[in-house]
Amino acid sequence: MRTLLSNKFIMLGGAMILAMLLIALFAPLLTVYPYDGLDLANKNQAPSLEHMMGTDPYGRDVWCRVVYGSRVSLMVSFAAVGVAVVCGSVLGIVSGYLKGGFDLAAGRLIDIMMAFPSLLLSMIIGVALGPSTRNMCLSIGIPLIPIFYRVARGAALSVGERTFVIASESMGSGRFRTMFRHVLPNVLPQIFVVLSMGMGGSILAEASLGFLGLGIPQPTPSWGLIVNEGKPYMFTAPWTTGFSGAFIALTIWGFNLLGDGLRDHLDPRV
Amino acid sequence: MSDGGVLLDIRGLRVRFPMRGRGPVCAVNGVDLTLRKGESLGIVGESGCGKSVTFSSVMRLVQSPPAVLEGEILLDGRDVMRMSGAELRRMRGKEIAMIFQEPMTSLNPVMRVGKQIIETLRLHESLSEKQAEEKALEYFQMVEIPDARSRFWCYPHQLSGGLRQRVMIAMALICNPRVLLADEPTTALDVTIQAQILELLGRLRRKNDMSVVLITHDLCVIAQLAERVAVFYAGRVVEEASAGELFANPMHPYTMGLLRCVPTMRTVSRRLDMIEGNIPDPACLPAGCAFHPRCPFAADVCREQAPEKRFFGERRFAACHRAGEVG
């Protein structure tokens, strides 16, 4: 644990993510404006004492929008990664450990998913399911399944060869029991590393979909949506896109740092 | 002690691993072995002779397919080869248990050792968590782990190799199996620990009236524990005898070679002998006797014809054309 905290990447990334989570958690305390209060007389105002990040094209406070946007963006990303990590890891571990027919079938399914660029796949799923927060999570999460599948399968393949797994079977433990009691816990660290990379990817996907107008329905703010709304005024009023973009970038960077740090920590060879 | 009935009977066991684009690896090529109640059988042979594959097949731990298994493995008359998944799970751990070479890797690194034993016990016996814990602790003490109570809740990496092997032994014995397969149980340990573990195994065998198969590449280990010995070469049993007879009067040139490799008080001063050459590649075994390329006594017949077993008494044979003539 101490060495975990002495890793600079983990500390820095972790601090950034923690800050974002606190902002999302305490959003109502951090701003005096409502996130959906239109004030068209004051649209596209530059940052000032009243509006520290200026106002957006509808006259709403950008800081307020970004702070509330973090709630939606983080929540959607967590849920999406949750979907992906559960489906991907279970499929991957079963494939890597049982091999054979299941592995072959699941592998082909994953290949098909990987044949689509993930943003395109998100859009297809999003359009097919219709706009809602839950469907947003699915449309971002499903394209992430292959990442977790591949990592989990690879790890399960190697853990499955280790003596303690064979020893467990030699004591009369069934294959599924062995898989969940002995393979799964030893595969988790590797999954953990990609988890934080997946979070970064998921934030980005949410932002991209929002930017393309396929995100969460108005007026709930999400980072992608804020960028999208500020897009026409990118050069005359750059603060709307700039600040929300910066939050997206910082969050992704934080998750990537955390992921890199964890990987170094868990695999001293790198 | 070894006058009980036959417990485990391996008949004509063959194991092949098909290989893509090449001939199959013939790891076991017709092994016949019997293990009686309470007997301790030593299996000796160089690494790669098919010892592990033979006894993993007894446990049906060799994945098949891809491996191709032939022959019969009778445990109390029931054919292990025909057992269903559920029957196998009941047999493993309860009737036959196995301990492995690497005490470093044969325990789950992220589970406390006590928990692993409790789980194993509860696979076969319906005990409450509490009762299982008590029994597991009892076995911890039986395998002479010092300070058992505190070690019980350690993770494997907190224990030394010798202690981990004791934990493995406790885990293997906890369901009171009738057969214990010990696959190189002491190879990874240093010599003093090795002697302690072997001594412990011997004592537990007598106490539980258990049959033990001790697999090793080291004849010194055999000498400490085994009553009977089967010598493996290239997936076959080339000689079988009681331990005393084998050491006093080896019949097969391979056994003679192995015996010359053992350091004794008399040999320390001079260079140890080695058997020239390497074991044959199990993917392309030589014609005739598999040992002939390395055999100092090889004759024409050895290069052409695989030798039959020649018996020199009950359960005493050598599979060699020239057995009895040379030595």
Ligand SMILES: Nc1ncnc2c1ncn2[C@@H]1O[C@H](COP(=O)(O)OP(=O)(O)O)[C@@H](O)[C@H]1O
């Ligand atoms: N799963 C496998 N696939 C292919 N070949 C194998 C497999 N397991 C064992 N072998 C081969 O079978 C032979 C015998 O192995 P083994 O029984 O482990 O030898 P040992 O006598 O040292 O225990 C070796 O040549 C090994 O390479």
Ligand SMILES: [Mg+2]
């Ligand atoms: Mg072996």
